Amino acid sequence: MGKHAYIGCVQDLSRHRRVRDQRCVSAGVNSSPAQGAMASAFARTQNGRVASSRAAQPCRAPLRVRAVATTAKKDSSSAAASKAKLTPEVAKDLYYDMLLGREFEEMCAQMYYRGKMFGFVHLYSGQEAVSSGIIRALRPDDYVCSTYRDHVHALSKGVPAREVMAELFGKKTGCCRGQGGSMHMFSAKHGVLGGYAFIGEGIPIGVGAAFKSAYKRRVLGDESSDSVTCSFFGDGTCNVGQFYESLNMAALYKLPHIFVVENNLWAIGMSHMRSTSHTLGDADFPYIYKKGPAFGMPGVRVDGMDVMKVREVALEAIERARRGDGPTLIEAETYRFRGHSLADPDELRSKEEKAAYAARDPIPQLKRVMLEQGLATEDDIKAIHDRVAAEVEDSVKFADESPKPEKGQLLENVFADPRGFGIAADGRYRYELPGFTSGTAAVS
Ligand SMILES: Cc1ncc(C[n+]2csc(CCOP(=O)(O)OP(=O)(O)O)c2C)c(N)n1
Numbered sequence: 001m002g003k004h005a006y007i008g009c010v011q012d013l014s015r016h017r018r019v020r021d022q023r024c025v026s027a028g029v030n031s032s033p034a035q036g037a038m039a040s041a042f043a044r045t046q047n048g049r050v051a052s053s054r055a056a057q058p059c060r061a062p063l064r065v066r067a068v069a070t071t072a073k074k075d076s077s078s079a080a081a082s083k084a085k086l087t088p089e090v091a092k093d094l095y096y097d098m099l100l101g102r103e104f105e106e107m108c109a110q111m112y113y114r115g116k117m118f119g120f121v122h123l124y125s126g127q128e129a130v131s132s133g134i135i136r137a138l139r140p141d142d143y144v145c146s147t148y149r150d151h152v153h154a155l156s157k158g159v160p161a162r163e164v165m166a167e168l169f170g171k172k173t174g175c176c177r178g179q180g181g182s183m184h185m186f187s188a189k190h191g192v193l194g195g196y197a198f199i200g201e202g203i204p205i206g207v208g209a210a211f212k213s214a215y216k217r218r219v220l221g222d223e224s225s226d227s228v229t230c231s232f233f234g235d236g237t238c239n240v241g242q243f244y245e246s247l248n249m250a251a252l253y254k255l256p257h258i259f260v261v262e263n264n265l266w267a268i269g270m271s272h273m274r275s276t277s278h279t280l281g282d283a284d285f286p287y288i289y290k291k292g293p294a295f296g297m298p299g300v301r302v303d304g305m306d307v308m309k310v311r312e313v314a315l316e317a318i319e320r321a322r323r324g325d326g327p328t329l330i331e332a333e334t335y336r337f338r339g340h341s342l343a344d345p346d347e348l349r350s351k352e353e354k355a356a357y358a359a360r361d362p363i364p365q366l367k368r369v370m371l372e373q374g375l376a377t378e379d380d381i382k383a384i385h386d387r388v389a390a391e392v393e394d395s396v397k398f399a400d401e402s403p404k405p406e407k408g409q410l411l412e413n414v415f416a417d418p419r420g421f422g423i424a425a426d427g428r429y430r431y432e433l434p435g436f437t438s439g440t441a442a443v444s
């Protein structure tokens with residue numbers, strides 16, 4: 001089984017920043033009053049405390065904050081690497097989480113073709129190492145922002161399989177009470193900020209969540225506010241404007257945000273090789289991670305079929321964001337094992353390409369490492385398989401037996417005060433009131 005690792009390229013930005021600072025100063029560039037106020041509010045000392053307003057400089061504050069020095073990189077890399085070391089607990093958790101994602105999605109395909117789900121359903125099979133490697137390294141109070149390929153991100157962040165399946169069935173017990181469906185998983189309790197059907201839509205939402213954490217800490221002085229937000233999106237989405245706006249904003253304010261590009265080489269039927277321009281000097285491949293340094297943040301490319309490598313990169317980026325050193329752009333090389341959605345016959349990708357990635361399936365890869373390194377026995381692995389099978393089975397039973405939402409639910413959460421807008425003053429749905437429809441359906 002071939003393995004390809006591409007960890008690396010955390011760039012030293014200090015020289016670049018110094019030159020830019022000098023240029024700004026010599027050109028007499030000043031920020032606007034509004035920008036100045038925000039910049040000085042966000043100006044930080046190295047230990048993450050709120051800096052005094054006198055510390056405001058001619059250029060925007062983030063330019064002056066400590067750059068990612070080579071030594072710091074080395075230290076934090078080795079710290080992250082040692083943290084990333086496989087313990088039996090971590091290995092079993094990653095294996096469990098990847099397997100749950102895979103089996104859950106396989107069940108989704110069955111249920112979709114049995115007519116239990118509505119609309120489009122986009123599966124994640126093949127990409128599990130990215131979700132597990134990153135999200136399982138987060139804390140419960142961190143945030144995740146997803147795309148329409150969102151079921152597995154929600155599971156990794158701890159949303160119970162029951163609630164995800166019930167949401168897919170459109171049931172009242174789903175994590176969005178059945179009103180979101182496949183592409184809109186949301187759970188405030190678990191820090192899942194939503195799946196988004198419009199590509200790129202979730203990225204600024206994630207940046208907004210990171211802004212909230214930073215604002216609470218730096219401006220409101222809440223030292224406990226150190227949560228990190230990860231936004232996930234695909235290679236095709238990197239050609240949408242919101243990606244660039246978000247890179248800029250996150251770097252400008254040194255936000256605790258991690259951009260995670262799941263580069264599966266395809267955007268529906270459009271190859272990444274045909275749709276993305278190459279960075280200067282790269283004739284072989286249009287690398288996305290190299291766009292990070294252009295915005296003043298480290299860019300890292302990682303083998304997204306190897307959960308341990310993803311975890312290592314994630315731990316470093318999370319640590320960096322949490323200590324106030326700003327965002328990171330991670331490009332994970334991955335592959336979806338199925339078509340774009342369950343409605344896609346998947347005829348455009350070559351058999352050879354599919355076979356090459358199938359051979360790098362992250363789940364058997366981790367199993368082999370666990371057995372080889374004595375991190376688990378065959379019995380442990382079997383117990384994880386049994387647990388996952390029971391959980392997935394239970395999620396279907398639960399979803400199937402759950403009630404549908406009442407019609408009136410559609411009228412909730414639309415207006416701050418719904419009285420008059422579908423809900424009467426006494427709290428009853430207006431459509432239930434006697435005579436509600438009389439006179440409204442007259443067609444002459
Ligand atoms: C703003 C917008 N434009 C176009 C689409 C149609 N669309 C749906 S998925 C998709 C491809 C996205 O590919 P990628 O970002 O690589 O994600 P992947 O499906 O590979 O996970 C496109 C163009 C959309 N959903 N939203």
Ligand SMILES: [Mg+2]
Nearest residue numbers: 234235266267
């Ligand atoms: Mg893609």
